[in-house]
Amino acid sequence: MLKIVFNVSTVISSLILLNACSNTSAKQHLENVRDGSEERITVGKVQRTIRIGMTNADVVETLGSPNIVSTDEQRREVWVYDKISTETVYSTSATGGGISALMLGFSTGAPIAGGGGIGANSRKSTGAQATSQRTLTIIIKFNKQGAVRDIAYHSSQF
Numbered sequence: 657m658l659k660i661v662f663n664v665s666t667v668i669s670s671l672i673l674l675n676a677c678s679n680t681s682a683k684q685h686l687e688n689v690r691d692g693s694e695e696r697i698t699v700g701k702v703q704r705t706i707r708i709g710m711t712n713a714d715v716v717e718t719l720g721s722p723n724i725v726s727t728d729e730q731r732r733e734v735w736v737y738d739k740i741s742t743e744t745v746y747s748t749s750a751t752g753g754g755i756s757a758l759m760l761g762f763s764t765g766a767p768i769a770g771g772g773g774i775g776a777n778s779r780k781s782t783g784a785q786a787t788s789q790r791t792l793t794i795i796i797k798f799n800k801q802g803a804v805r806d807i808a809y810h811s812s813q814f
Contacts, residue, residue, distance in 0.1 A: 697739055699811045702794055710804045715796060728797070732805075737794040748783035789814055 697719055705718045712733070722735035790813045797806040 696741075697737060697792060697794070699792065699809055702807065702809055706796065706804065706807055708804050708807070712798055712802045712804075715804065719794070722796075730800075732800055733798045733802070735796045735798070737792070737796075739790075739792045741790045742787065743789075744785065744787045746783065746785050748781055750781045 702719070706715060712735075715735070719737060723738045724736035726734050726736075728734055791811065793810045795806075795808045796804055797808075799805040
């Protein structure tokens with residue numbers, strides 16, 4: 657028979673620390689799911705980098721490939737970058753004592769055979785969710801030589 661005796665204060669302190677370490681903030685979750693592999697296109701980036709007279713190759717290098725390529729009535733190219741971003745943030749918190757579904761057994765000489773939970777049903781959780789959307793449309797018109805002749809953009813956030 658195996659006899660294990662726990663120091664109750666050490667076990668409880670360790671469990672509280674373990675529970676605190678497992679709580680991840682909404683900001684940390686957001687950083688984990690965002691794709692940082694490419695820089696986002698923003699109005700500021702367009703204002704800083706796209707200039708009248710730039711070549712279409714320079715525009716592609718700066719902004720990437722456009723979503724739509726068409727021509728106007730004089731057969732000059734018109735590029736459209738149409739971007740939509742939706743961001744949903746969840747925040748939850750739990751109140752109450754104990755750690756859910758934790759099974760511990762304490763022994764004073766008898767073998768451990770499973771045991772009671774600490775606060776198994778005493779937690780309550782609350783939460784909130786917020787969703788926002790951003791849109792950005794950039795229209796770049798080129799002359800017949802393939803250089804930027806006009807830039808227009810529209811941005812919204814709701």
